Amino acid sequence: MAPSAADWNDEPIRPPNADSQIGWAGVPLSETLGYYGVIKRPSLPTNEKLGFTPDYASVDVNKLATEFLASYGKAIESQNVDAIAGHIAEDGYWKDVELLTWDIRTLAGHDNIKPMLAERLAKTGIKNVRVSPYIPSSLERLGDDLSFVLIHFEFDFAHGTGIGAGRLSPLAAKTGSASELAEASSWKLYSVGTAIETVDGWDAENGDKMRYQKAKVQDPLGRARTYRQLREDEREGRDGFQPTVVIIGAGHTGLTMAARFKVLGIPHLVIEKEDTAGYSWGSRYASLSLHGPTFTNHLPCLPYPNWFPVFLPAQQLSKFLQLYAEMMDLNVWTKTTLDGKSAVYDDATNQWTLSVTRGDGTKHILRPKHLMIATGISGTLPNIPEVPGMTEFQQNGGIITHSSRHKTDASWKGKKCIVVGAATSAHDISYELVENGCDVTMIQRSATHVMSVDKSVRTLFKPRERTNRRDGLAPDLADQSHYLKQPFPVEYELLNRGQTIARQLDADLLESLRNVGYRLHDGYHGGGAYSMFLFDQGGFYWDTGCCSLIASGKIALTHSEIDHFTKDGVVYKDGTTQKADIVVFATGYMNSKSAIQALLGDEMARKCNERWEKGNAFFVGPEGESVINYCPLPQKGLYSMFHQFAFSRFHSGRLALRIKAEELGIDVTPYGNKPLGPSSTAAGRVPR
CATH class of the missing domain: 3.50.50.60 (FAD/NAD(P)-binding domain)
Structure with a gap:
């Protein structure tokens, strides 16, 4: 039987030193994404919010897209900020990726969208907004209470071309009748995204055949060098x-x-x-x-x-x-x-x-304009806890490894192995050890989110399964839709809908784990792995077979922690002992969130807003976008990327x-006033 919603909560994934009712920024958890406390949760245009059940079946999505974009494009080309805002929900979103803002920004609500448009439209010169000839418009059903008309468009701007995607909702309708929904004026953009596609004839997938792709490879220095x-x-x-x-x-x-x-x-x-x-x-x-x-x-x-x-x-x-x-x-x-x-x-x-x-x-001096x-x-840097007795254990023949460099040896057959951790690496390694004839115990220190790969993952990814196939979209087209139709706050709010389906598909699996004392949780606000990924970067496992070994008892489970090693095993903090030959720490890394600090030092890390703080692995700022990842930093010419x-x-x-x-000499100064969120007292510090 599938667990009820009451069985799932955020409690198991809250930091032990955090108040159980409020986020770190003093915001109630019900109102904020993840555990960061500064990203306001959006209000989705459900039927309840609309006040009616729209007759979506009557909508001609192609006609609607054409008519709406004609009006929307006219407002953009005339640079009429109020008219543009009139096409967007009052609490809607505009996400921009390196076009209007020369940055990655998500502007929420008219109070944030309108100032950006007022400053950047004249510089950008967007015109000729048109329906995409490559990605068809569609009715997107996200549940019995929520649907959007998904539209894709293209446009020209002062230095090239751009792409866009938007989710339309009948926010200006009164009853949701077929006659109302047939009028483009009944619809508003709940979210819209824009991004650069080409600059001065160049695009990042095909280059520029006229100026770059030569008919024949020739030596530019005239020395008759071959291609090799x-x-x-x-x-x-x-x-x-x-x-x-x-x-x-x-x-x-x-x-x-x-x-x-x-x-x-x-x-x-x-x-x-x-x-x-x-x-x-x-x-x-x-x-x-x-x-x-x-x-x-x-x-x-x-x-x-x-x-x-x-x-x-x-x-x-x-x-x-x-x-x-x-x-x-x-x-x-x-x-x-x-x-x-x-x-x-x-x-x-x-x-x-x-x-x-x-x-x-040999040493070399390089003088690039950009460092990535x-x-x-x-x-x-593997995070291996310093536990008393480790040296004695190893001197007596015991083996201690970390998941980052773990290699199962054929000679380990019959050995007693303890795996510390219960996220992806811990499960994968435990499964591998059992396959190689080892006696395995997993230490689950905190609850884990579990979802099956064969059932849930494949079901939730089903819409993208035809990517790069004859009847599907090319990867770059699939990306346009996926990353522009919604900013992260909206995606986050929709995650629990997919997780509801996953819990139903995985009901038997989850129940079998509960029966052996495995601790489960379902992510922040029931959103599963993706609700945690940008904040915690771990704490979940997409099952590829290990869960059945745990449920059957082939992998033993304990919930204590190692207090100290002995010469031939460990003593847990609850006083129990266990013999062991091998201990694998699947405990993550020490500097996973401080790449700039690790390479260029504390001062540069602080300058670029990079900081170590539990609960925000990707440095997500108040807008719901990372203030570090793939975007311009306060240090000119420096970029950090990970995903x-x-x-x-x-x-x-x-x-x-x-x-x-x-x-090419184009002014790419980013749109200013980017909110960064609360400063961190741990800036530039690597924790144990």
Whole structure:
């Protein structure tokens, strides 16, 4: 039987030192997203709020989209701010990605939208708003009480072209009758998103064939070098090559960003401290696979083959990333490190001076205009608790590892293993250990959100399953719809609707876990993993088989914590003891939220608003967008980026176009007055 709504609450995922009734900013939890306390929860235009049940079945969505956009476009082209606002709900949202604002901003309500339009419309010069010929309008049903008409559009602006998406609701109707809904004036945008698509003829997916894509590869220096020689000289930085952009990290985020620069004709260099691109994926435990479907994780320009498995093994991904770097002609220096302490930005020349050391010991001075930190979501310093007795345990033959470098050994068959943690890595490693004949105990210190991959994940991702297939949208088109139709606060408010479906699909699984004492929660406000991801970055598991082993008792479960090690095991804080040969800490990372601090130091971290604070892993600000991720920072020429594949794919294109615009001499000064939220007393500090 599926648990009732009363069975789920936020209590298990609240920090132990936090008041149980209010968020950290003193805002009731019922009124704020996650646990940050500064992002107001939106009010959705449900039938109850509208005051009627609209006759959506009567709506001709194509006719509505054409008529609404004609009126909306006319208001935009005339730069009539009041007329534009008249097309938007009073409490509606406008999300912009690097076009009107040259930033990533979400403006909520007319009081915030109108000043932005008043300042930026004249500079932007938007005109020729038109229905997208590539993405059809549709009726989007999100429950019996909530539907939108989803529209997609294109437009021209002063320096190129843009794209947009919006959710229409009949907020100006009185009864919701067919005759009312047939009138475009009955509808308003509940949310609208705009983004840059091309700049001066360049786009981040195809480049510019007229000025960049040559019919035949020729040596620009007239030295008759072959393609292979040209590539080697460029990659090795010969003939005075200086990259315009230096990217730190050759994981999927860094390579995606580099691919955009390659397409846009911007000289780039990726620095990777390990010996291959994609190392962070290939170096992890052998059974690791992506829990996000492959069809959402395509890379720019070179999508995965359609025959790839739905959940891609990390080792296969690592191999693909290495080949991707080669096929896209990306300039990657492996076994190379940056001396962050000596990194200096010169405001007079708009250049960084960077000192890097390659694997052969040679030092190089680079002077790029832009420095990008793409060292990953999780960071690189494993968080291994300092527990008394660890040395004695290891001296007696015991093994202590961390999930970041864990490798199951065939000789461990029959060994007693303890896995500390109960999120994704802990479950994956526990499953792998059982497969290799180990006796496994999982320590679940706090409750975990669980959702099945085969049932729930595939059901909730079903609308995007045809991405890059004959009857589906190309990845870049799917991204336009996904990332522009709603800002994060709206997405957050809709999450519990998907989780309600997931709980029904997973009822038997969840009940089997409860029966063995497994502690479950369902995310903030019942929103599941995505309600937690941007704030906590963990605490959930999308089940790929481990849960059945826990439910059947093949993996034992304990809820205490290790007080100290003995020579042959552990003593828990409740006084019980357990023999152990191997202890795996699946306890995350120490610097997962401070990439700038780790590379460039405390002062730069503070300047860029980067801070370590529990409950806001992605530095989400009051607007519901990250104040760090993929957006311009207070330090000119510096960017930080970290996120999942689809997010990186979409936002890398917008950020690369922003930099291309700057290289073309276009003023890309961001729209000001960006709210950053409360300051953190932990700015630039790495906690234990």
